[in-house]
Amino acid sequence: MSIVQTAATIDHMVGKEQRFQISANTSQWSAVVVTNRLGWWQRRALQSLYEISSLPENWDSYGSRPPTENAVECAKRLIIQIDRDNFLQPRIIPISGGGVQLAWHSGVRELEIEISTSGFIVEYLKSERGEPLDDGLLEIEDRSRIDTFLSWLIA
Amino acid sequence: MAVSERTFPDYDNPPVVETFLGVQFAPLTKFSLLHFGLYWAKIRDEFPSFQVQPPLGATIEQFGVGLFAQPRVGVELVSQPEIRCWFIDKTGAKLNQVQKDRFIHNWRKPKPDDKYVHYENIRPRFSNEWERFCAFLDEAELGKPEVNQCEMAYINHIEQGKGWESFADLNRVIAPWSGRCSNEFLPALESASIEARYLFPEQKGRLHIEVQPAIRQSDGKEILQLNMTARGKPESSEIKHILEWLDLGHEWIVKGFTGFTTDFMHNEWRRKT
Numbered sequence: 001m002s003i004v005q006t007a008a009t010i011d012h013m014v015g016k017e018q019r020f021q022i023s024a025n026t027s028q029w030s031a032v033v034v035t036n037r038l039g040w041w042q043r044r045a046l047q048s049l050y051e052i053s054s055l056p057e058n059w060d061s062y063g064s065r066p067p068t069e070n071a072v073e074c075a076k077r078l079i080i081q082i083d084r085d086n087f088l089q090p091r092i093i094p095i096s097g098g099g100v101q102l103a104w105h106s107g108v109r110e111l112e113i114e115i116s117t118s119g120f121i122v123e124y125l126k127s128e129r130g131e132p133l134d135d136g137l138l139e140i141e142d143r144s145r146i147d148t149f150l151s152w153l154i155a
Numbered sequence: 156m157a158v159s160e161r162t163f164p165d166y167d168n169p170p171v172v173e174t175f176l177g178v179q180f181a182p183l184t185k186f187s188l189l190h191f192g193l194y195w196a197k198i199r200d201e202f203p204s205f206q207v208q209p210p211l212g213a214t215i216e217q218f219g220v221g222l223f224a225q226p227r228v229g230v231e232l233v234s235q236p237e238i239r240c241w242f243i244d245k246t247g248a249k250l251n252q253v254q255k256d257r258f259i260h261n262w263r264k265p266k267p268d269d270k271y272v273h274y275e276n277i278r279p280r281f282s283n284e285w286e287r288f289c290a291f292l293d294e295a296e297l298g299k300p301e302v303n304q305c306e307m308a309y310i311n312h313i314e315q316g317k318g319w320e321s322f323a324d325l326n327r328v329i330a331p332w333s334g335r336c337s338n339e340f341l342p343a344l345e346s347a348s349i350e351a352r353y354l355f356p357e358q359k360g361r362l363h364i365e366v367q368p369a370i371r372q373s374d375g376k377e378i379l380q381l382n383m384t385a386r387g388k389p390e391s392s393e394i395k396h397i398l399e400w401l402d403l404g405h406e407w408i409v410k411g412f413t414g415f416t417t418d419f420m421h422n423e424w425r426r427k428t
Contacts, residue, residue, distance in 0.1 A: 027252060027257075027308070028173065028308070028310055029173055029175070029241075030173045030312075030371075030373075032369040032370065033369060034367045034369045035368045035369055035370055036367055047370060047375040047377070050372055050374060050375030051375045053372075054373075054374065054375075
């Protein structure tokens with residue numbers, strides 16, 4: 001959710017002329033992710049994410065563009081908000097058209113989370129022994145649901 | 156100043172990737188969303204792209220026991236949306252940041268192999284951009300900014316593999332960090348962040364040093380981000396006093412950087428003076 005969307009949502013919630021203002025604390029331009037509170041798997045996942053974000057145009061030889069800034073940003077938020085120090089490292093896979101997929105495997109279970117080119121549509125697929133079990137849309141801010149999926153994966 | 160006249164430490168290959176010079180002033184009460192567009196019209200030939208960002212919180216250095224600048228970060232109730240606008244130049248190397256109480260000029264390396272631009276070149280750029288902004292404020296009858304703080308920062312990216320491999324090597328990078336424990340109990344250091352502050356004499360300002368592990372988004376590399384930020388109040392809002400303060404901030408950042416990092420890394424960055 002962008003700052004603008006957040007503000008709009010809060011407007012709707014408070015229903016007043018006044019609204020909340022979110023302020024930042026840095027004048028820095030060069031983009032980095034500070035990793036002192038992230039686990040090893042998150043750091044590796046972010047590195048993979050930024051490596052695929054610099055893929056060239058036509059990386060798949062079908063004319064696809066590299067993952068879009070919005071898709072990469074959404075994947076980054078998903079990775080850093082997972083509150084697990086030690087976890088399985090997901091495979092980070094570019095999707096034709098500019099999206100990103102995160103895929104975790106554990107034993108016979110697999111969880112795939114696919115982020116659209118726009119970064120606004122996130123879909124999940126849970127599979128067991130190669131057979132789909134459940135799929136649908138996912139809210140990126142829905143941490144408890146994501147946590148439930150991750151618990152299922154390693155159960 | 157010509158390179159031959161420079162008396163500050165200088166490097167052939169310093170790790171600096173970004174520099175910014177800025178001023179904070181009393182909020183311009185009549186500055187509205189419309190004025191971002193009007194200002195952009197004045198600079199659009201050179202700065203053709205823009206981005207909207209959340210505003211920076213007000214930050215003023217406080218002096219006295221245990222006091223220092225605490226940037227206000229958070230959520231507050233306001234009657235009108237406040238924003239900060241980024242105006243980016245054609246090369247992707249220069250940026251003007253504007254909000255109703257801030258003006259900041261940034262320079263960054265567009266590509267890792269690009270040459271570092273020295274302060275002597277960035278200083279007049281800041282001065283020109285600030286004066287152009289003030290001329291716009293005057294023309295739009297928005298008032299003369301009352302500057303209450305100057306700020307400048309150098310952002311350094313020290314890549315893993317260039318002088319350090321793991322956090323156990325932090326003492327090879329950071330001079331005040333010994334890297335030694337008092338017994339054998341603790342294993343190798345997994346991660347560390349450092350925040351340090353140094354006061355300028357006569358409460359003219361403060362140097363903030365921050366070392367953090369990070370991943371650079373442009374290429375996914377693991378880095379130590381070493382930020383050197385100087386902040387303080389100029390004698391007045393006049394440009395000559397602002398530049399005077401920035402010169403002082405620059406001296407503290409450059410000499411402070413050399414003092415805070417090791418000779419081993421100075422060799423890595425090919426120190427010249």
